[in-house]
Amino acid sequence: MSERTLPDAPARGRRMIPRDVTESLRAATPLELLFDLCFVVAVAQAAAGLHHAFATGHTGFGLVSYAMTFFAIWWAWMNFSWFASAYDTDDVPYRIAALVQITGALILAAGIPRAFDHRDFTMAVAGYVVMRTALVANWLRAAASDPAGRSTALRYAAGVTTVEICWVAMLALPHGMQSWAWPVLACADLAVPVWAERRHRTTWHPHHIAERYGLFTLIVLGESILAASLAVQGAVDTRAATASLYSVAGGGLLIVFSMWWLYFAKPAHRFLTSNRAAFLWGYGHYLIFASAAAVGAGLSAVVDDATGHGGASGAVVTVPVAVFLLAVWVLQQRPHHVGRGHNLIVPTAAVLVLAATFTGAPVPVTGVVMAVLAGVAAAFTRRRPE
Structure with missing residues (x-):
């Protein structure tokens, strides 16, 4: 048994119950480290795009593109990390959901050059949807297993799903309007945790x-x-x-x-x-x-x-x-x-x-x-x- 495994690991494997906020030796898991490693690719793509913009004299355009693409990277990483801090059961369904989110991160990374150079967000949004769908599944599982945190988990699931649908709908807008819709949807994404945790705080460590x-x-x-x-x-x-x-x-x-x-x-x-x-x-x-x-x-x-x-x-x-x-x-x-x-x-x-x-x-x-x-x-x- 590893130092970070709780004594009731078998029970935790069947139900996604909250972690103990006072748990000692609460360290990052190998799965979280793998998740971070895969995000290196996305960060490298964004940095490479910014370097190219600097080198070609398109600094203003490059900075805006960089801010937009890096937001997607950071926000996807944020949502995984805070959820894992509260509900990391480390069982098979949870690991599969995390691997799906990693796959979405790689799709997002593949779409960064298009988003950076041409403001074509199709592939980036596709990767984002893959990650967010797996996250919603985790929140629904938490809602079913944690009565005390049920309302918060359902709020997260509803909020994430709603904004996710809006991101997909954004792709149908004329190209010029997508850049204006982007900050609105980014603010909506940022608002979801604030709204979800108004009544009950998740047990992040x-x-x-x-x-x-x-x-x-x-x-x-x-x-x-x-x-x-x-x-x-x-x-x-x-x-x-x-x-x-x-x-x-x-x-x-x-x-x-x-x-x-x-x-x-x-x-x-x-x-x-x-x-x-x-x-x-x-x-x-x-x-x-x-x-x-x-x-x-x-x-x-x-x-x-x-x-x-x-x-x-x-x-x-x-x-x-x-x-x-x-x-x-x-x-x-x-x-x-x-x-x-x-x-x-x-x-x-x-x-x-x-x-x-x-x-x-x-x-x-x-x-x-x-x-x-x-x-x-x-x-x-x-x-x-x-």
Whole structure:
């Protein structure tokens, strides 16, 4: 029996009952890790599309497409993760439903290039429907097995199904109108959990949720490292490497390492004590995830510029880094009620990062600013231990 398996595992295998919110050793499961691994593909597709937009000078169009496609990725991952935190029975029907959702994620990933380049959402919506249909089946199963949470589960099932039908109906709209319908439907999707949990909170586990978000943060940071390393490799293979290129590579590593350091400097589970705090923290992570993945696309574009194959400005790196810093400051640091000095260093660093855009070496300068920020944050942490 594994550490995370409850003593009543046979009973749990027959019925989808809530997890214990005080359960010790509540860690991510191998199935959840597989789910995250498959989402790497979707994140990579979105980042690649953004890189191409930067490289070809279509930054505005690329940013809008990136925001739309990354929302679909993030929201599908969110729904699986929070449901699993409350009702992970780890039996055969649950595993099959999770594998179906993974299949939907891969279909979604395959549709991202079309959605990104041509705003053709057909395949992306198809993958989304596959994922959401499996999720609805899980909520209906939870409603049948958990009398206390029945109304909440039925609300989730009804809300998800309704919005899912609307997404499919959107495909019948004229192409130009689909882009206007998209934000409306995205807001409707975001509203479903708020409405569903008004009467009864699902039994999500704070420590487990914090770990799941941390793991996805590692995924998007890994995408940034991979994108930059592949770009540098391509430059070296074509003998286009220059001192500027190596300074970009070094600065990029400092940026990503510091982003990791800052995100994991404070434990998040301690302030996830209510739905209100959880909604703000969980929804706000869209900015953390999207900006972290965008840093990789920006680094790739700056590498192209350093080798004479593009004209991207340093803003494609500095802006997402600044967004990441401010989002981490609001969601991960301020809730810990740190001192005034500690509370000011991150916004100050974000301003300095934006100012680095106008220097001759924005990526190395940003890397130095981030490294100094990580060092100062570490010093404050030693002075004010948890």
